Amino acid sequence: MPLLELRNVSRHYGRLSAVDNVSLSIEAGEFFTLLGPSGCGKTTILRMIAGFDAPDTGQILLDGQDLADTPPERRPLHTVFQSYALFPHLSVAENIEFPLKMAQVAASERARRVRETLEAVSLSDKADAMPQQLSGGQQQRVALARALVNQPRLLLLDEPLAALDHKLREQMQMELIGLQRDLGITFVFVTHHQPEALALSHRIAVMNQGHVEQLDEPSKIYAAPRNRFVAHFIGDINLLDCTLLARENDQLRLAIPGLGEILAPAHTTAQPGQTGAFAIRPEQMLIGDPAQHRDLPNRRDGVVRELLYSGDVTTYKVELANGLHIQALLANVKPGLVQFFEVGDAVSVAWPADAGLFLDA
Amino acid sequence: MRKTSPWLWLSALLVCLFLYIPLAVVVVYSFNDSRLNAEWVGFTWHWYQVLLHDEEMLQAAANSIFIAICASLIATTLGTMAGIAIQRYKLRLLPVLTITPVAMPEILLGVSLLLFFIQVLHLTLGLLSVLIAHITFCIGFVAIVVRARLAGMDESIFEAARDLGATPWQTFRLITLPLIMPAVVAGALMSFTLSIDDFVITFFTAGVGVSTLPLQIYSMIKIAVTPEVNAVSTLLMLLTLGMIMLATRFDKSVLRGQG
Ligand SMILES: Nc1ncnc2c1ncn2[C@@H]1O[C@H](COP(=O)(O)OP(=O)(O)OP(=O)(O)O)[C@@H](O)[C@H]1O
Ligand SMILES: [Mg+2]
Numbered sequence: 267m268p269l270l271e272l273r274n275v276s277r278h279y280g281r282l283s284a285v286d287n288v289s290l291s292i293e294a295g296e297f298f299t300l301l302g303p304s305g306c307g308k309t310t311i312l313r314m315i316a317g318f319d320a321p322d323t324g325q326i327l328l329d330g331q332d333l334a335d336t337p338p339e340r341r342p343l344h345t346v347f348q349s350y351a352l353f354p355h356l357s358v359a360e361n362i363e364f365p366l367k368m369a370q371v372a373a374s375e376r377a378r379r380v381r382e383t384l385e386a387v388s389l390s391d392k393a394d395a396m397p398q399q400l401s402g403g404q405q406q407r408v409a410l411a412r413a414l415v416n417q418p419r420l421l422l423l424d425e426p427l428a429a430l431d432h433k434l435r436e437q438m439q440m441e442l443i444g445l446q447r448d449l450g451i452t453f454v455f456v457t458h459h460q461p462e463a464l465a466l467s468h469r470i471a472v473m474n475q476g477h478v479e480q481l482d483e484p485s486k487i488y489a490a491p492r493n494r495f496v497a498h499f500i501g502d503i504n505l506l507d508c509t510l511l512a513r514e515n516d517q518l519r520l521a522i523p524g525l526g527e528i529l530a531p532a533h534t535t536a537q538p539g540q541t542g543a544f545a546i547r548p549e550q551m552l553i554g555d556p557a558q559h560r561d562l563p564n565r566r567d568g569v570v571r572e573l574l575y576s577g578d579v580t581t582y583k584v585e586l587a588n589g590l591h592i593q594a595l596l597a598n599v600k601p602g603l604v605q606f607f608e609v610g611d612a613v614s615v616a617w618p619a620d621a622g623l624f625l626d627a
Numbered sequence: 628m629r630k631t632s633p634w635l636w637l638s639a640l641l642v643c644l645f646l647y648i649p650l651a652v653v654v655v656y657s658f659n660d661s662r663l664n665a666e667w668v669g670f671t672w673h674w675y676q677v678l679l680h681d682e683e684m685l686q687a688a689a690n691s692i693f694i695a696i697c698a699s700l701i702a703t704t705l706g707t708m709a710g711i712a713i714q715r716y717k718l719r720l721l722p723v724l725t726i727t728p729v730a731m732p733e734i735l736l737g738v739s740l741l742l743f744f745i746q747v748l749h750l751t752l753g754l755l756s757v758l759i760a761h762i763t764f765c766i767g768f769v770a771i772v773v774r775a776r777l778a779g780m781d782e783s784i785f786e787a788a789r790d791l792g793a794t795p796w797q798t799f800r801l802i803t804l805p806l807i808m809p810a811v812v813a814g815a816l817m818s819f820t821l822s823i824d825d826f827v828i829t830f831f832t833a834g835v836g837v838s839t840l841p842l843q844i845y846s847m848i849k850i851a852v853t854p855e856v857n858a859v860s861t862l863l864m865l866l867t868l869g870m871i872m873l874a875t876r877f878d879k880s881v882l883r884g885q886g
Contacts, residue, residue: 318786338789351787354780355805364801368792412791 267330269294269452270315270420275324277310284310286476287324292454294419297446299455301463302473303499308456312422315454316345328420339368343420344413348428350405352397352412359384359393362412369416383415386445403434410442414449423455427462439466460500464488472496490533493627497545502581504551504592506544510536510624518624520544524588528564529619536626546622551594551615553582553607559616568592570611582607584615650864657857674858684859687843690754691823694839698761699818705762706769706818707811711803713770714777722774729767736764737831744832752834760832761822768821769814776810809877816874820867 268291277285285307292298300308313319315326317338326333333341344365352361359380366376384390387407397405406426413421426442427435443466446453457463463470464484471481472495480492491497494505511519511527518530522544530544552559559565571591572583582594594615596606607613660671678684709725712718728736740760744750788798804811826841833842840863847856 316786316790318789337794338786339792339794345787345790347783347787349781349783351781351783353784353788353802364788364793365791368797416792 268292269296269329270454271325271327271330272311272315273325273327275311275314275321275326277307277314277319277321283476285314285321288473288476288478289324290471290478290481292452294452295450297443297453297455297466297468299457299463299467299470300473301457301460301470301499304458306473307476308458308473309424312345312424312454312456315420316343316422317341342418343422344418345422345424346409346413346426348425350397350409352405352408354397357394357396358389358400358408361397361408362415365412365416371416379415383411386414387411387441402429403438406430406438410445414445414451417449418451420452420454423453425456425458427457428459435462442466464500472499474499490623491545491625494543494545494625497543497625502548502593504546504548505625506546506590506592508542508544508624510538510540510542510626512538517619520624522588522590525566525586525590530622530624531620532624534624534626536624540626542624542626544622545625546617548581548593548595549579550621551592551617553584553594553596553613553615556612556614559614562616563619565614565616567612567614570607570609570613573607573609580606582613584613586615653857654861654864657854657861659854659857662853674854677855678858678862681855683838684840684843684855687838687840688859690757690837691840694754694758694761695819695822697758698765698822699815702762702765702818703769703811703815706766706814707773707807709766709770710773710810711777711807714774725770726767728764729771733764733825733827734831736760737828740828741831752832753836756832756834757829757837757839760828761818761825764825764828765818765821768817769811772814772817773807773810776807780806813874813877816870816877820870820874824863824867 270290270292272288272290275285275288276283288307288311290298300311302308310319314321315333317333317336320334328341328343353364356364362380362383363376366379371379380393381390384393387410389404389407389411392400392404392408397408400408406429410426423442427438430438439462442453442455445451455463455466464487467484469481470484470487472479472487474495480487480496482490487496488500491500491503497503497505506522506525508520508522508528511521513519513532514529516532518532518534518536520528520530522528528544536542552562556567566586568584568586570582571585574581574583577598579595579597582596584592584594586592592615655667657674658670658672659667660673661668706725709721713722713725737760740756740763741752744752744756744759750756785798785802788802789795793801824841825839826845829839829842830845833839838846840859844856844859844863847853
């Protein structure tokens, strides 16, 4: 039995469907992420799970039990709020002690658990500080400690790292992974930051306008997006409109207007005649001198129009014969050489027949 | 630092003089060893001793203090609940309804309460009617101050308390109340001062039987402004001043909230 299950959950605000017929099941011990653009309903889902809001239709079950009649304080789960929501009139230790007090844990036991938890988040020296005396990262840790101290079955995290700077964010990501693995607590994590979702999660539900577009492991979400929305939302990708001409063995023959025919892997059930998009990641594109890559089946000539140097890699924007632009990415691995091509250089772009995929939605 | 125009200073000074000279006169003459408020004769505590033996005055003072304490306690409780409700439920009408008595001309409130007590409740005017009237106009002040304090707070902390296992009552007792306490105390002190020196509404709702300090002072000056009136006014002034200073110490927004 899954730990948490959402069955056809919908929530409307007036005429807006904030959450539209969402079904999810989350296993115990899982790091599950809700990923999607702002306003897609992530917070609304978390609030319904926590009990601050209720679905208009559908059910939320924990251990197979419907939560509809359970008030927030009796649900065996805790939330880490985006604003941290620390109690400003209580010290760090008192904040962490609060859930233990509510659970009527004995005073000596409380003191021990608070001490241990403070140690676990390396804040032992801040026990008596007030929340407003702490930095953002430290407050974040207190919020996490407070939510974890009485070992809930499930932890809900609403963009907990959004307010942190880049370095701290990466450090906290590491700590989150470690905590989740060590404690074995199920995490439902909300973010609109896709690299974070890919790095942390066991499974990701990509959301858009209240519904789930795709639910998969990070590598599947990245390598095999189910539709244009997911492809576009996760990472950078080239999307070229095309028509499916034929299925040949285990390959698809696609026609791209102005570029002719190309070959793509056949992993969909799409039938000839169907239109869609050919999707391929910039790092799968090979870019070279016009003479290079003659052995590859998919190869086009073009001109470099723009380039974006980002240290480890350079992204080249290449204009093809039909006026389409394609992005290709090269790692700057050659010592001393910062880029391989200049704007205006004639180049060829090519990709193997098993790279990219055909999206029919 | 920006240079302030001397004219601004001058006008501020004039306003202060205008406000405080009359008060200073009352205080000074309460120590004047003369029956008349005419010229300074010499220093005396005499009028304060007269005050201490004036049965009617003492009774009025006792009434005033009793009403002020009860009114501020009850109004603070109700006003705090109103302030929380306004903030929590983002109600449109409730703020208007609660705060209107604050802005309403006192005479209007006085007349309408009088009619209400006599014609609707068939209540004999007395301590109880004055008390109810005072509670009515204090609630709004408390609600404004409490709400102002809540408005500056992250609402998710109240959800966090529930989330961490607190019942609604525990959330109120352990989180909400301690956080709004300064505003609650300030509201109570303000209610106390508003109640103890209210004249207009008390005048309409007191009937003939009971008197309060302001009513008593008024009835005395109908005859003559004796130094005894000065003395009791001085005491009332001190009490009010003390309360207001206490209130502002507890919550800075009192000064802003009252406008
Ligand atoms: N109390 C409310 N009343 C009306 N509309 C609401 C309410 N709460 C949320 N919404 C709407 O529901 C939609 C989903 O909101 P939600 O907060 O779940 O988005 P989100 O995915 O968490 O976005 P973000 O990444 O910006 O936090 C939004 O369009 C929002 O405007
Ligand atoms: Mg949100």
